[in-house]
Amino acid sequence: MQDELLARARAWLAEDPDPETREELAKLVDSAESGDTAELAARFAGTLQFGTAGLRGELGAGPMRMNRSVVIRAAAGLAAYLEDQGQAGGLVVIGYDARHKSADFARDTAAVMTGAGLRAALLPRPLPTPVLAFAIRHLGAVAGVEVTASHNPPRDNGYKVYLGDGSQIVPPADAEIAARIDAVGALDDVPRPESGWETLDDGVLDAYLARTDAVLAEGSPRTARTVYTAMHGVGKDTLLAAFARAGFPEPVLVAEQAEPDPDFPTVAFPNPEEPGAMDLAFATARAESPQPDLIIANDPDADRCAAAVRDGAQWRMLRGDEVGALLATHLVRRGARGTFAESIVSSSLLGRIAEKAGLPYEETLTGFKWIARVDGLRYGYEEALGYCVDPDGVRDKDGITAALLITELASQLKEEGRTLTDLLDDIAVEHGLHATDQLAVRVEDLSVIADAMRRLREQPPQRLAGLAVTKAEDLTRGTEKLPPTDGLRYTLEGARVIVRPSGTEPKLKCYLEVVVPVAAHADLPAARAKAAELLAEVERDLAAAAGI
Numbered sequence: 001m002q003d004e005l006l007a008r009a010r011a012w013l014a015e016d017p018d019p020e021t022r023e024e025l026a027k028l029v030d031s032a033e034s035g036d037t038a039e040l041a042a043r044f045a046g047t048l049q050f051g052t053a054g055l056r057g058e059l060g061a062g063p064m065r066m067n068r069s070v071v072i073r074a075a076a077g078l079a080a081y082l083e084d085q086g087q088a089g090g091l092v093v094i095g096y097d098a099r100h101k102s103a104d105f106a107r108d109t110a111a112v113m114t115g116a117g118l119r120a121a122l123l124p125r126p127l128p129t130p131v132l133a134f135a136i137r138h139l140g141a142v143a144g145v146e147v148t149a150s151h152n153p154p155r156d157n158g159y160k161v162y163l164g165d166g167s168q169i170v171p172p173a174d175a176e177i178a179a180r181i182d183a184v185g186a187l188d189d190v191p192r193p194e195s196g197w198e199t200l201d202d203g204v205l206d207a208y209l210a211r212t213d214a215v216l217a218e219g220s221p222r223t224a225r226t227v228y229t230a231m232h233g234v235g236k237d238t239l240l241a242a243f244a245r246a247g248f249p250e251p252v253l254v255a256e257q258a259e260p261d262p263d264f265p266t267v268a269f270p271n272p273e274e275p276g277a278m279d280l281a282f283a284t285a286r287a288e289s290p291q292p293d294l295i296i297a298n299d300p301d302a303d304r305c306a307a308a309v310r311d312g313a314q315w316r317m318l319r320g321d322e323v324g325a326l327l328a329t330h331l332v333r334r335g336a337r338g339t340f341a342e343s344i345v346s347s348s349l350l351g352r353i354a355e356k357a358g359l360p361y362e363e364t365l366t367g368f369k370w371i372a373r374v375d376g377l378r379y380g381y382e383e384a385l386g387y388c389v390d391p392d393g394v395r396d397k398d399g400i401t402a403a404l405l406i407t408e409l410a411s412q413l414k415e416e417g418r419t420l421t422d423l424l425d426d427i428a429v430e431h432g433l434h435a436t437d438q439l440a441v442r443v444e445d446l447s448v449i450a451d452a453m454r455r456l457r458e459q460p461p462q463r464l465a466g467l468a469v470t471k472a473e474d475l476t477r478g479t480e481k482l483p484p485t486d487g488l489r490y491t492l493e494g495a496r497v498i499v500r501p502s503g504t505e506p507k508l509k510c511y512l513e514v515v516v517p518v519a520a521h522a523d524l525p526a527a528r529a530k531a532a533e534l535l536a537e538v539e540r541d542l543a544a545a546a547g548i
Contacts, residue, residue, distance in 0.1 A: 005041055013029065015187040016061065018069070025043075028040045045064055047182075048064055049178070055074055055158055057157075074181055077177055077178070078092075087164075092145065093141045094120060094147070097233065097234050099147075103126070105147045105159065106122055111196075112191075120198070121200050123200055123204070128235055129301040130399065135208070136164065146160040150301050151304065165395065168369035170373070209241055212246070213245060217334055224411040225249050226293065228252065228254065229254035230260075231271075232265070232270055235301075236258050242404055252288060257280060271299055272299060273320075281315075296407065304385040321347035329423065344363055344482070345511040346381060352431045363481065363482070366382070368382065368397045389402055429518050435513070439510040439548075449507075453508075457474060459545070464492060464497065465514075465534050467495050494514060495513060496513045497513075
């Protein structure tokens with residue numbers, strides 16, 4: 001067994017093109033030769049799996065980590081898939097963020113595509129993921145690749161694949177690409193010329209920025225003052241340019257987080273949803289006089305958008321579902337037509353807003369790879385801070401255009417002497433208070449997640465927070481409208497729970513929602529107290545049922 005492990009490691013080492021990972025792997029081989037095989041065995045326990053999220057994992061040497069060898073194989077598999085689909089000679093656009101190794105992975109992809117007879121075009125520098133998604137359709141590409149790990153920890157990187165419609169891959173394309181990756185032989189047999197691809201100029205970014213104008217209503221107020229954090233990512237320059245074009249006041253930057261930094265020194269996790277991630281933004285806002293109207297945050301690749309508002313003397317993050325409802329209400333009032341869509345883990349409030357407005361509504365599996373494919377989509381969102389407000393421009397979540405739209409809404413309300421929280425109150429009175437929360441358990445051992453899912457399947461809860469479970473669905477079987485997925489959905493009297501493993505992180509995620517009727521604005525405090533109590537009880541009972 002040890003001899004076989006060492007032979008595989010030495011073979012991998014011999015063709016690894018990266019001096020850094022070669023050095024790392026050589027040290028692991030030396031340790032294994034001295035009897036300490038645990039870490040080397042972990043690196044060669046399998047291969048990083050390519051799926052609908054593409055690739056995502058920790059940087060390092062070996063097939064279970066993100067590195068140049070893994071990326072070259074992924075690119076070669078994608079190139080073979082495109083050729084099999086009759087796309088030989090087509091254009092592949094490649095974007096990347098500012099994480100460690102992102103530029104290397106992007107150049108390797110361009111080289112592989114060029115060597116395979118495809119045309120490759122690199123974006124000019126690290127740019128937001130929505131710019132890449134836009135560029136695919138704008139340039140008539142047959143596919144696109146974005147090198148990013150989005151909001152994952154600093155040690156991670158990833159590889160996101162789009163096809164020519166500008167949407168992320170879904171089955172069966174993911175499995176077909178994965179099969180071609182598995183079929184790649186020796187790395188030295190993958191042609192990788194040192195030149196031959198194009199590096200784009202700012203023309204595609206300019207076209208994207210021109211397109212952002214389309215999300216705002218002509219002549220709408222543009223007065224809201226914002227504080228902005230790029231969360232050490234690549235969003236700052238693009239967002240500032242978009243805000244300047246729109247005529248909004250220039251955002252006040254959170255200076256400590258304004259510039260790209262792959263080490264993300266001020267946050268434990270570079271995700272606006274994580275505890276503490278917004279503390280510097282709150283401090284910046286409190287230091288401003290007069291106080292700004294809104295805080296805007298992007299995640300590191302700027303495809304997500306978070307918003308925070310004043311709550312008395314403090315600031316608080318709006319939940320993704322709250323922003324989702326605000327944007328939907330704003331679009332309805334602007335006369336938007338077309339289908340409103342969301343994933344199953346997002347609040348049911350969007351369905352009520354769409355129904356009252358007489359608009360089509362669709363529910364999809366988790367992820368914008370599904371939301372973006374809804375026929376006639378006008379607006380789509382997901383509770384994890386993802387919003388698609390211009391599907392004709394970007395068929396994916398876009399944190400830049402979402403920031404523009406929420407700032408337009410804040411400006412309009414400001415002109416009326418009102419705030420975003422005032423509008424949230426109106427929505428609750430009109431449609432009922434839809435309160436949501438999430439129980440997310442991060443694990444080191446993935447078997448914890450599997451055990452929890454098995455336990456819930458074998459012994460599904462009958463009641464949560466004293467509310468009867470009226471319907472329990474195992475989504476691995478699919479439904480009339482949804483394809484199969486690893487998840488569980490419980491419908492209760494006035495509540496809903498969905499449990500699923502994360503597709504991008506070692507987490508078990510439980511999405512909770514309770515709905516409390518509200519007769520008048522005066523009843524909102526009592527309704528919020530009741531909702532908070534119910535959510536806490538649902539979380540407690542669900543955790544006990546799952547054994548987590």
